[in-house]
Amino acid sequence: MNVVQPIRDPYVIEGIKSYLKIRSMRNYLFFCFGIYSGLRVSDLRKLRVWMVKGTHINIEEQKNRHQKRFIIHPKIRDDLDKFISGKRDDEFLFASRQVKTKSQLRGLPIDRSTAYKMLNEAASQFNLREIGCHTMRKTWGYHLYLQNPHNLALLMEMFGHSDQTITLRYIGITQTMMDAQIVML
Structure with missing residues (x-):
């Protein structure tokens, strides 16, 4: 399994947010919910519109x-309200735009692989x-x-x-800390 890192630079985080917001409000909000709540992708995927209408999200972790x-971060409240305007309460917040081939189902949550591709595409823009x-x-x-x-x-x-060592790692x-010590040698 590959080890993934946090995004350490606050300017890069803001850059990714801008990059995603220009391309897709859904992906922008998905990223913001992730960095402002610490929820797993599996939990973000199952959010429904009714769950984000208040100031907090109450969720059972999968x-x-x-x-x-979790509190909904005030920085994204206006964008979130515009995004959910006109959506039904029972709709998935981060719905896939695709129709499933075999079942012909619509409106299912984005797939984990879609989230991965979205994050990696944005990350590649920032090296x-x-x-x-x-x-x-x-x-x-981290922050x-x-x-x-x-x-x-x-x-x-x-x-x-x-x-504590598990959390710090x-x-x-x-x-x-290891990188900082190596540079100091």
């Missing part, structure tokens, strides 16, 4: 069945490597930790980790 509550579906989640954790290292216990809880802090 992987471990934990109940989570980023080691990007994958967990990049958004790791980016959220939360940098804001205040005391957030480590919160991150451990959010990620379901039992050890997951969000790329260990790699950042």
Whole structure:
């Protein structure tokens, strides 16, 4: 399995947001939800319009069945409201534009591979490597930790980790520290 990294540079994050917003409001909001909530791609995919009409998202995580509550970041509220305007409450927020070949079903959530392609296409525009579906989640954790290292216990809880070293490695802090030490030699 390939190791993916967080996006460490805040300017690159803003650049990716602009890049995606110009091309697809759905993909822009998907990325923003990922970097502002720390939700897994599997949980982002199952969001429905009714779930984002308030100030918070209440969701049961698919992987471990934990109940989570996240605030919808105020920076994306206006764009989100425009995006969901006219959509039915039961529609998937991040619906695929494709019709399934065998079943002829429409409006299903985007596939994980679609999210991966979208992230990698945007990342390639900014010369980023080691990007994958967990990049958004790791980016959220990385920047939360940098804001205040005391957030480590919160991150451990959010990620379901039992050890600090697992969380630090997951969000790329260990790699950042190793890189910094090598440069100092």
